[in-house]
Structure formats: structure tokens, C-alpha cells
Amino acid sequence: MNIDLRIISSEGPKHLELILEDGWWQQDKLDDQIDGITRPITAKIDIYKAGERFVLEGAIAGSVSVMCDRCLGSFEKDVKTEFKLFFTPPARYDTKAEIELLEEDLDTGFINGEEINLDNIFREQIYLSLPIKNLCKEDCRGLCPGCGVDLNIQNCKCKK
Secondary structure, three states: EEEEHHHHHOOOOOEEEEEOHHHHHHOOOOOEEEEEEEEEEEEEEEEEEEOEEEEEEEEEEEEEEEEEEOOOEEEEEEEEEEEEEEEHHHHHHOOOOOOOHHHHHEEEEEEOEEEHHHHHHHHHHHHHHOOOOOOOOOOOOOEEEOOOEEEEOOOOOOOO
């Protein structure tokens, strides 16, 4: 979904509430850690203009199916995050000289054209809300390195 920036004025924020269903999520590659959406994701955003920049504030909540990093099984993971992003035309940083980035510059995206793609922003925020290591349960035993059996389901027959 794209947002047309020409309809955003500096007088007040434009509020959007969206529901992202399972068909919305598209895997990028075969080793994608997210399999899909298990419960619809609600996205609430406000977008407004602040000088030359656009500010996008929002919250996302829902549930996705992710792959356990130990046993490679799929499990449901709740997703809930809030974010605040800034978007600016690339001309602001169009110099050849070195510049020092400020703290707010780390959350700044660049606008190409008159639209912002919300799908990419939502996908990024969902990935950022996940932990570094996804575990189906805290005491997940993983896979046997010898025979590959899921140690949560059965014991392996490998010699210790």
C-alpha cells in the first residue's frame, strides 16, 4: 500500500488504521524466518509534515508464524511494536563532503517521488520486533547434530 504525500498537509496528521491479513505477507526467500501471518496484524499510523520532512508514527500488533532457531519447527509469535520514522527528500544530503549523522538521522528514510510504500515499512517493523533468537519454548532441545531428530519429540539413537 502506498501513501500519496501530496495529500498530507502541515495542518494536522492523517490517521490510518489498516488490517493486514495472511495473504498480505509474501516470503522473500526460502530461508525467511517468518512463514506468514497467523492472526491479522493491525496497523495504526499517523503521518504529518514537519518542515521538509514527513513524520510517520505508528503501532503494529498481531501474530506471525516463525521458525524456531533450534528445532526448525514453526510456532506462533505475538508481534507488538511502536515506531516513529522520518522521511526526507534526498536533496537534503546531496553533498560530497562528509557529514556527521545526528541521532534523528538514523531513523530517516529518503523519499523517491511522491509516495511512501507502507508495506515495506510494516515488514521492516515486524522483523525489528522479533528477538535475535526465536525459540518455540525456552527449554527447546533442538535437533540432534548426529541424526537430525527433533529432540523435543523423541530421543535419538546416536551413541553419546
